[in-house]
Amino acid sequence: MKANNFRLNDVVYCEKEQYNELERFMYNLIIEDVQNENDNIFESLNDTLLKDDRRLDCLLEWCATYKNPAFAEEKEVRIWCSRKLYREKIEFRHSQGSIIPFMNFSFDASCIAEIVLGPKFTEANEPAYLESFLFHNKLEHVNLISSKATYR
Template sequence: MTKNETLFHYTDVSALSSILRNKVLWLTNLGYLNDSQEFHDGVAVVSRVIERLVAREGCVFEQRGGGLAFAQGVLQCYKDCGVWSSLYSCSFSGAGNLLSQWRAYGNYAIEFCREGLESALSLHDCVYDAAAKESLAERVLKPFIEEAEDYMETDFAEDMPGLACLTEKISTFKNEHFAAEHEVRIIGKSDYHMSGVKFRPRGDLLIPYQEISFPVESVVAIHIGPIANQDLAENSLSMLLRSCGLTRVRIVKSDIPFRA
């Protein structure tokens, strides 16, 4: 993906109104995203890579046995305790007017300039290809295992740069069946006390989320999905944009045929 591309945040009308009026994006807890295997896929990849590293470079890792054991313990903790409970993500798609996205997330999409978003926020491209995921996992694991030797005897393991990097990469590994979404993410983390975590209802569930400010000038357009009464939706959306001081933001109506 190039820096001057646009990214699309698909959402429903309620969230759209909140995002535009409050100038904040919502980062949803990883355990409550549409992919039921969220984070599990990344943990499985890293586990396989560790096994391969041990088989290929066993003598080297014997000298760093403590670091290797620490890495294996971290992965086991991820599997058992669900570390994704502290991870949050806001998702964007590189694909505009994608029917599967309209169906999954809502009838509106905010189009952002990627470069504008990256002027204030860190974006992470999701990885779908199996070989690419394993290659990236190996590049992150080796320095992490070396670094673990210095941290494992302390009480500051959570401060390890290597651990943060490993967790971040695992958070971007996605099942290949989602590749058409070309997903890009903002990744956040909550503390033990859930400071700053909010909750919104969805059906019978409470969805944990965090809010993060974004550069409002990065909004390029608002897209209206394949819904009935697109003209009425355009009129009220135009009024909302005017009330938010976003009069230069374009409104684009999807040309996908709609049937009620």
């Protein structure tokens, strides 16, 4: 997969910044409809958000970029691609009674500096698996940090 087919987005944890971005996003949608001389802006927004791939992709990307401030220590980066590319490249696997969608792509493992273990992870349950995972994926150099966030 080429680099220009996806983007890396830093997750935003600040609620004020999240609100400001949503406000800007909605303002731009409304301005676009006003410029297109649509009579019923809100009906048009609903229609175009559901039918216009570009707008829906923007909204979905916006939603996927924000996270509760309790997780700020993770300094997470998310990979984003359009729904069109996702539909073309999606694969599925089965895990614990669920079908899990995923996309395969390669990257240099040296770009990962640390992994934050979520609140549900307990090394006591799976110590050998974690060590094997790191070795198998050439991630022995990675610092492991336990999350301070609680699972809700």
